[in-house]
Amino acid sequence: MPARDIAIIGYAQTPSQRDAIQSEVQLLVGTITDAVTMAGIERREIGFTCAGSCDYLTGGPFAFVSNLEAAGSWPPISESHVEADGAFALYEAWMRLQEGDIDIALAFGSGKSSPSNPAEVWAQQLDPYYLAPLGADPVSLAAIQARALLDAGRATERDFAEVVARSRAQAASNPNAQLSGAVDVDALLAAPYHTAPLRRHDLPPISDGAAAVIMARGDKARELCSRPAWIRGMDHRIDPHQPGVRDITTARSATTAAKKAGYDGGPLDVAEVCATFSPQEIILREALGLPEGTQINPSGGPLAGNPVMAVGLVRVIEAAARIIGGSADRALAHATAGPLLQQNLVCLMEGE
Amino acid sequence: MSTDSPARKEEMVMEHLVSLTYRERLTPNLNRFVDRILEGELIGHRCPSCSRVYVPPKGYCPLCVVTTSAEDEVKVSDRGILTGFTIITPVAYYGQQATDPFVYASVLLDGASTPVGGQDITGVAHGRIHTGMRVRAVWRPPAERRVEGITNRGWGGLDAVIESFEVTGEPDASPEDYKEHLF
């Protein structure tokens, strides 16, 4: 079995913003610096760095190369990049730490959704032969998924609205949230459809943002942090791509990832899940097997702020923050990629 | 099914136009740079930590990883040293407008620590261009300056304000003055 004594000891995120005035690199410069400061380390102590971003979101081939400028890349660093959410960069960095030759690793993720139309960008992530030419956008797909959930009798439109109301209410205490505050479920249900059966509030906001996490091994983690968030397990899995060949009312790969990450269905204080559309929280609660009493998305989750390519890593940060802060002993974080929860990552964390 | 008949091959090709538009505000540092070049002036940010001057201003120093702001703004000269170049024979591709061979040079402006790339060099035959030559900006007339091509992604656009850099005829700079700017 791989070594498991790896913990999160530092993190930072930008506020989730509709239209950030800074460039993506500028967002990262401050964020990485803040994470390094929180961890109480020098940049040169970082033995491995992994970045996550998406060229097509940033708006040009090789766009990710500029992000190196925020990572303190001189003198040269041991570094890699995933074309994925920062949560997958965290996975690669966590794996790299397990080789035992380095003690500290940095993972970060960044993206600005404001310059482009996400409905057009993400339509190009679909199968280029059978789906992309239809212009099938994430909202339409999520609405089909919502309908399937309604048809199966597993949720009602009121359930969707209740997820939104709770998300906004919980986000009120999150200074990084983009959408927050008390909203009335009946008022939400009175709103017109955006793409039926989804209403605008069932969709995430369009967000810009960045996030960074510092991990350390064993005694180094204990030395740097009085209460590290120990990563007990991390795993990610993927399902077939075409929505018509799988049961879209569930997320089979999320179930597998949770099990492989070592989550046994036991009590959790907090779960931060990447439910980008309100019905997906209902699906993920079941797929991940979250027990009653688990506080889900105390940060407000992606419905309160959705900085794509950082949003999954933000889930890890929000879960880890509650362990480091002492308000939680066991927390689960989830990230996703692809249409309709096709790919899922789970990170299980505990206090000492 | 056979895959090698000509008719089948033709059917097997699928044309797919992918077209995405990105609109964004210039960052404040770049917006300020654009304000100044429209007036014929070049500015950069001096890193408060290492004193290197970045042109155009990035809003941070990538070597020290510290942010820079309007307080760090400095004016640099529109004259400088040719630090590297190549002559490009344009390759035809979708959207390519260039047809004739063109110079692609980096110029280290006096007072700057980073060269501006992708510049045309004039006043000298292509065959006589060499690193170390002293050059100066040939500004377009104010009314003809266009800045739409300048983006946060940093892919040039300066050519719509500065037509080219022409050789001044001053003695060449010593390699010591530009050997750290070979990019």
Added chain:
Amino acid sequence: MTERCAVIGIGQTHFKKRRDDVSMPGLLREAIDRALEDAELSIGDIDAVVIGKAPDAFEGVVMPEIFLADAVGATGKPLLRVHTAGSVGGSTFIVGAHHVITGIHDRVLAVSWEKQSEGNAQWGLAGGRSGGIGAGGAFAPWIRAYIEESGAPEYIGWMVAVKDRRNAAKNTYAHLKMPDITLETVKESPMLWDPLRFHESCPSSDGACAVVLTNQAGARRSSKPAAWIDALSVRSELGQFPGRNPVRPQAGVECAHDVYRQAGITDPRREIDMAELYVPFSWYEPMWLEGHDIAGPGEGWKMVDSGETDIGGAFPVNPSGGVLSTNAIGASGMVRFAEAAMQIRGTAGEHQIDGVRTSLAQAYGGAAQYFAMGIFRSS
């Protein structure tokens, strides 16, 4: 607790200007199926998949691994996508190996690909704009600087081009095969990016490369020889900053020193039997020989001149024909690792070098700022 990692399966597609007979899934599977067959495994035996390619804009699909998941046999498994510009094939190999070395998974498939003919690589390299400098534009000034500093004669670049294209003629999978190419052919080809001529530059290819990686237990079950990984390293640096030496990037120097240290190598020129280096433009062969301290300053071109880097020489470089003969950008780095491993396993066919016990693989990308290197041994 770490595991040793070995390559037990290698597969490549036939590389061509345009593979008009396959879809993107079909292209990847051609390489994957060959790698699995070589490893005597089926796709169901794989625990995790790592995919690498260069920018998504080359094919116009955002994160294409998401739609390729089923075709690469990743259903129900981990699938990770790497993108480190031109070095990505090497980085992908390395990320795949980490899955095994850490003991997280037993059998990992790493695959890298590019189907450049779907779009246009020059357009992609230009950031989708007009006035792009082309693949060689960024490197030409540095190559010029190398030539000036080292005093190398101009025919050195031509020699590398002739050697690699002739080597490629021995490689079943290579794209450009020119068994009859001469120095004259190269010399008379059009100047593209002064001082680089047409025949000193890489082609644009469609293709994929896959490897199956496993631990000691997995390698024992294989009936064929394994190539053991003795060292892996990645380094990145900024592409532009005052004081940078782009001719001999520090990231490349440190990456090389790191793999030599891990493998216990003190004299790479003597202790390494052959190398697959990422040479998309002829002059990068001597530049990397010096940039990775295989040769001393100004000595790299002399190794070329004396024939030392030929298939029959003391330090053969790119017997496969290299990137100069085959360049599906996303795959090219992994092909270097695969070819260096094949030389250890004795499975390189017509371009096999006799008695290779230690081999070096290298890939670079971006503005010569991303490096991925590995050392293989036969035991």
Added chain:
Amino acid sequence: MTELRTSETKLEFPYSRTTGPVIGAFLAGLREGKVLGIKGADGRTLVPPPEYDPETGGYLGVELVEVGPLGTVQAWAWVHDPLPKHPLDHPFAFALIRPDGADSAMLHAVDAGDPAAMRTGLRVRPRFKTEPTGLITDLEAWEAAE
């Protein structure tokens, strides 16, 4: 505070995709007014036809089978404001449609006119373009068959 300029860039390229024997045959079928599927490893008929089994990754060959022409809506969403890249320029439903004889559903548009006319279980028939272009949109849309 200064008003910041807006920059605009376009990332545009006309890709030319080779489709291989299975996808190519499916697209060719659409030109002839046929919807084709393929038998999966477990005997299920999958539409649109993948080259490799979505569950096992196994190679499925190149023999396609005709399905439909009628199909059934499995799930749907009403698009009130179509985007320029959507297949129809007036409100429509994106839906998962299982053609008769198929065991999986395909994503496509249903030109139903009004959301009140849509329901899960609706029987639909394909409407093909008169001038095919070689894309999935040669099947222009599905429409109610009741």
